[in-house]
Amino acid sequence: MDHLLEISGAYKSFGKKRILENISFELKTGDILGVFGRNGSGKSSLLKMIFGTLPANHIQIKFDSEIIEANEIIPRQLIGYLPQDSFLPKSTKVRGIIALFCDDEEKQNKVFYAPGVSKFDHLKIGQLSMGQLRYLETLLVGSLEHPFIMLDEPFSMLEPLYKELLKELLRNLNQTKGIIVTDHYYHDVLDITNANFLLKDGHKIEISEKMDLVNNGYISSL
Numbered sequence: 001m002d003h004l005l006e007i008s009g010a011y012k013s014f015g016k017k018r019i020l021e022n023i024s025f026e027l028k029t030g031d032i033l034g035v036f037g038r039n040g041s042g043k044s045s046l047l048k049m050i051f052g053t054l055p056a057n058h059i060q061i062k063f064d065s066e067i068i069e070a071n072e073i074i075p076r077q078l079i080g081y082l083p084q085d086s087f088l089p090k091s092t093k094v095r096g097i098i099a100l101f102c103d104d105e106e107k108q109n110k111v112f113y114a115p116g117v118s119k120f121d122h123l124k125i126g127q128l129s130m131g132q133l134r135y136l137e138t139l140l141v142g143s144l145e146h147p148f149i150m151l152d153e154p155f156s157m158l159e160p161l162y163k164e165l166l167k168e169l170l171r172n173l174n175q176t177k178g179i180i181v182t183d184h185y186y187h188d189v190l191d192i193t194n195a196n197f198l199l200k201d202g203h204k205i206e207i208s209e210k211m212d213l214v215n216n217g218y219i220s221s222l
């Protein structure tokens with residue numbers, strides 16, 4: 001079943017510092033939306049406001065045309081979220097985490113048997129390399145049944161082979177989900193997205209081709 005997520009009028013200030021001004025967009029099942037922006041432009045803040053873990057000055061969220069309070073997003077399991085910082089307990093084994101995260105055997109097997117996981121499934125979380133950890137975390141968030149997922153820097157620290165695996169995973173996941181990805185690895189993001197925007201000076205700028213990233217000062221050249 002297809003779903004529609006509509007975000008409108010997202011505003012955020014920290015004290016007198018205005019971070020986001022009237023950001024609106026929509027995402028439906030099948031979409032992969034890329035969100036770009038220089039350091040400090042408000043990408044993570046926007047995702048946290050949608051997820052309900054950062055209070056917004058204003059935001060309206062609609063799921064399938066129904067207005068949803070941000071604090072309903074987690075309990076109603078509408079959006080899965082990969083935060084920028086690692087969220088898994090370091091002393092637990094990878095196998096244990098997979099069992100904890102995935103509530104049935106089929107879902108567990110999807111993560112266990114995802115390419116590359118057998119290399120580290122016997123280790124503890126704290127023994128993983130940064131790239132292995134990021135890959136595992138994204139697999140776990142992707143295994144959720146939530147109709148939408150938001151991924152904050154999923155490509156960070158990933159070696160090229162894992163990046164390709166992750167892109168393949170996201171290209172499959174969007175058959176049943178809408179996905180938001182924010183990452184500075186813009187080549188990887190642009191490889192998989194069907195729509196993109198840039199946050200600049202608090203505003204949203206549509207990005208339809210790589211050159212728009214140059215023209216709007218996110219990168220200096222192609």
Ligand SMILES: Nc1ncnc2c1ncn2[C@@H]1O[C@H](COP(=O)(O)OP(=O)(O)OP(=O)(O)O)[C@@H](O)[C@H]1O
Nearest residue numbers: 014019037038039040041042043044045046084184
């Ligand atoms: N809790 C906070 N209190 C005060 N200022 C904050 C807080 N969280 C974020 N900021 C500020 O808000 C701005 C946007 O931060 P945010 O983390 O959303 O940016 P970002 O685009 O995700 O950056 P990056 O690419 O570096 O991850 C930054 O100037 C940051 O310093």
